[in-house]
Amino acid sequence: MPDDLEIARHAEEAEREAFRGAPKRAYEDALLAHVPVDHFLDAYFNGAKLAQKTKNARRGLINQFARWCVEEKLTLDRIDRRIIGRYVTQRIDAMHPTTAYAHLIALRHYWVYLHARGHISNGDDKGGAWVGQQIKDNSRRVERGSQDTERPFTAEEVITLIHSPYPVRQRPEFQEQIMDALKMSLLSGMRMAEVLTLWAGEVHDGVFDIQQGKTDAAARRVPIHPDLVEIVERRTKGKGPEEWLFHELQNERDAGDTFGKRFHRYRLKLGVDDKHADRRRSLVNFHSARRWFVQSARDAGHPSETVGDVVGHVPNKRDITFGVYTRGASEAHKRQCVESLKLPIAEAP
Incomplete structure (x- = not known):
């Protein structure tokens, strides 16, 4: 009849044996943030006190950044101010100022959540590296013949x-x-x-x-x-x-x-x-x-x-x-x- 110590030792060995391979790698990846940018997105929105339409809009904006990170082969742990600055330059600067501002707000709030839950190490309670990103001024001097703007369908x-x-x-x-x-x-x-x-x-x-x-x-x-x-x-x-x-x-x-x-x-x-x-x-x-x-x-x-x-x-x-x-x-x-x-x-x- 095994004693309590032997039972405990067998239980520990069985648990260690079960937690290996793909489950172990998935756990370590999540722990070290070697995961896609949108890995925690569902958990974020499940706890967010936002109207459903606001959630849908922000999810779409955050997913745009997540797709860009997939294209660049970037996981969450590699996102720093330099990477964020590159994304702003490549993608956000070309947007209409209103859309660009909404884009930055969505990502900033997601980063606040990631920091609060300990999923990132380089954040803060204000949005980390997303704070202070300046939107490019797309206005330009009006020249003769350059007044063409987006218009209604004829x-x-x-x-x-x-x-x-x-x-x-x-x-x-x-x-x-x-x-x-x-x-x-x-x-x-x-x-x-x-x-x-x-x-x-x-x-x-x-x-x-x-x-x-x-x-x-x-x-x-x-x-x-x-x-x-x-x-x-x-x-x-x-x-x-x-x-x-x-x-x-x-x-x-x-x-x-x-x-x-x-x-x-x-x-x-x-x-x-x-x-x-x-x-x-x-x-x-x-x-x-x-x-x-x-x-x-x-x-x-x-x-x-x-x-x-x-x-x-x-x-x-x-x-x-x-x-x-x-x-x-x-x-x-x-x-x-x-x-x-x-x-x-x-x-x-």
């Missing part, structure tokens, strides 16, 4: 995007997704992220009830255009309140980036482009649908304040009458604005 471009035969070699399962998202943005003025991450429970009583966004004004109620009713009914049918209308994107690591690339390929295959030699980006992109809505509403004679309330622009606080003393356009005026727009159709030959 009527002809909208017709091409909506009514053309689906491009050859474009994956057919994306057709409905692209067409639904495009029409929703054209006829509501919603941003791409707002369209893609809309919950089924946020569609009710004839409105898109957007709960949050990049500014305070982004939380708003947008009347559903009659031409979008079929899309809405199809995409909300049988879904729970927190399921996405675009459910096929809900499990993507970065829904906006994934869809943006699909639409980009679709647009180029149809020849809808406006790229100048001195510009990195085309003057048209998915955001041009939102711009088309604003331009069309303006051309229809709707007040800028009403259009701004529909698309979620921040009121001009210098305008005492409309920016301070009013609570925005009425539901009736917003609905009148939305329903006055019609998608262009090709003229019969």
Whole structure:
């Protein structure tokens, strides 16, 4: 009959024997942070007191950095100020200042968590090396002939995007997704992220009830255009309140980036482009649908304040009458604005 000491010794040997090979390496890698940058991302968001949409947005931004680190063969333990500075220079500097700032904020908060849990050794409670990263000033002196800016789709471009035969070699399962998202943005003025991450429970009583966004004004109620009713009914049918209308994107690591690339390929295959030699980006992109809505509403004679309330622009606080003393356009005026727009159709030959 073995005594207690012998039992304890056998138990220790059995545990040591079991904890070897791949499990042992995985444990040591996690202990020493020899793991991908996004290794602790699920744990971070499980404990983060953030709205689900904010989590989705930040997850996408952090995953962009994680993918870059995979490309550069960098694990979490190797990320220092020099590496972060290189990423900012290569990727963040080229972004719009608002997007760049959101990118830095997301990564800074993740780094605070990694430091607090002891997953990194070179952090602090403010964000470590992400703090103090300056965003490049992309402004430049305006020269003659250089005033070209990103613009709305023209009527002809909208017709091409909506009514053309689906491009050859474009994956057919994306057709409905692209067409639904495009029409929703054209006829509501919603941003791409707002369209893609809309919950089924946020569609009710004839409105898109957007709960949050990049500014305070982004939380708003947008009347559903009659031409979008079929899309809405199809995409909300049988879904729970927190399921996405675009459910096929809900499990993507970065829904906006994934869809943006699909639409980009679709647009180029149809020849809808406006790229100048001195510009990195085309003057048209998915955001041009939102711009088309604003331009069309303006051309229809709707007040800028009403259009701004529909698309979620921040009121001009210098305008005492409309920016301070009013609570925005009425539901009736917003609905009148939305329903006055019609998608262009090709003229019969």
